[in-house]
Amino acid sequence: MTHVVDGNAVANRIRDDLRNCVDALEDEGVTPGLATVLMSEDAASETYVSMKQRACEDLGIEGIHRELDPDAPADELLEIVAAMNEDPDVHGVLVQMPVPDHVDRAAVLRSVDPRKDVDGFHPENVGRLVAGNPRFKPCTPHGIQKLLEAADVDTEGKHAVVVGRSDIVGKPMANLLIQKAPGGNATTTVCHSRTADLGAKTREADIVIAAAGYPELIDGSMIDEGATVIDVGVNRVDADTEKGYELVGDVEFESAKEKADVITPVPGGVGPMTIAMLLYNTVAAASNQADVPVELP
Numbered sequence: 001m002t003h004v005v006d007g008n009a010v011a012n013r014i015r016d017d018l019r020n021c022v023d024a025l026e027d028e029g030v031t032p033g034l035a036t037v038l039m040s041e042d043a044a045s046e047t048y049v050s051m052k053q054r055a056c057e058d059l060g061i062e063g064i065h066r067e068l069d070p071d072a073p074a075d076e077l078l079e080i081v082a083a084m085n086e087d088p089d090v091h092g093v094l095v096q097m098p099v100p101d102h103v104d105r106a107a108v109l110r111s112v113d114p115r116k117d118v119d120g121f122h123p124e125n126v127g128r129l130v131a132g133n134p135r136f137k138p139c140t141p142h143g144i145q146k147l148l149e150a151a152d153v154d155t156e157g158k159h160a161v162v163v164g165r166s167d168i169v170g171k172p173m174a175n176l177l178i179q180k181a182p183g184g185n186a187t188t189t190v191c192h193s194r195t196a197d198l199g200a201k202t203r204e205a206d207i208v209i210a211a212a213g214y215p216e217l218i219d220g221s222m223i224d225e226g227a228t229v230i231d232v233g234v235n236r237v238d239a240d241t242e243k244g245y246e247l248v249g250d251v252e253f254e255s256a257k258e259k260a261d262v263i264t265p266v267p268g269g270v271g272p273m274t275i276a277m278l279l280y281n282t283v284a285a286a287s288n289q290a291d292v293p294v295e296l297p
């Protein structure tokens with residue numbers, strides 16, 4: 001029987017455990033604070049930011065949110081981030097991605113104080129991750145490591161194929177998988193839009209991590225019998241539903257499930273872990289900045 005991993009259940013366990021950390025910080029007079037900035041009218045981005053705000057409120061993290069007109073000058077965004085960097089009640093700062101085309105994305109990532117960079121996207125934190133000394137692991141890849149652990153999938157000595165080379169998922173995921181550390185030690189291949197014969201590569205994988213951003217790119221014929229399939233895609237495709245769309249992953253779930261021993265669904269797989277690990281990083285940031293040690297889950 002294929003194990004369909006319940007990402008909501010794993011995420012809720014982590015969120016429950018984080019409650020003890022928040023209580024321990026509160027006992028020392030520290031309320032973790034997360035500041036989010038949204039410079040987009042994209043409906044999915046708006047959904048993700050409100051999910052982040054609700055999750056903060058639920059855990060007792062102080063949420064501060066700013067929205068900017070997508071046509072505003074880039075400097076306005078940088079000024080908001082600079083103010084958040086200076087605010088002692090703010091322990092984590094994140095700019096929801098993507099930002100509009102006229103905004104220099106790299107400059108935005110550099111503008112966040114690396115100690116408050118709970119996304120782990122600042123070049124200093126990317127460097128630390130690559131060097132094997134992460135300050136903040138990016139939320140989605142970290143969440144995937146936690147999902148694999150919860151599903152008893154050991155990465156050591158396995159062949160992992162990451163499909164996608166984004167800065168948010170593909171690159172950090174591959175870097176975590178090759179670390180000499182728990183959740184790492186995997187032989188790792190990274191595939192992308194220029195990869196020839198993708199199916200030949202994914203069929204060689206013990207673990208496929210699909211993060212390409214193309215609906216149902218990977219079907220059962222591209223999966224080896226008994227593999228683990230982690231689907232990162234959250235694609236809105238037109239459908240005759242109340243919302244006018246449905247969510248599908250980068251994996252064609254039904255045919256892949258026929259082959260896989262372990263698979264994550266969309267929705268309810270990786271997505272909830274992204275939010276849980278953002279809360280984790282925010283609690284870690286508060287603990288570091290206030291110099292109050294907590295036992296993270």
Ligand SMILES: Nc1nc2c(c(=O)[nH]1)N[C@@H](CN(C=O)c1ccc(C(=O)N[C@@H](CCC(=O)O)C(=O)O)cc1)CN2
Pocket residue numbers: 047048049051094095096097098119139140168234247266267268269270271272273274275
């Ligand atoms: N600054 C950042 N921007 C973006 C990140 C990020 O980690 N930091 N990641 C993605 C989007 N993302 C978080 O921001 C995200 C995506 C999906 C989910 C999620 O829970 N999805 C649900 C379905 C939700 C829905 O109804 O649409 C699921 O899969 O079950 C959470 C967060 C890009 N930008």
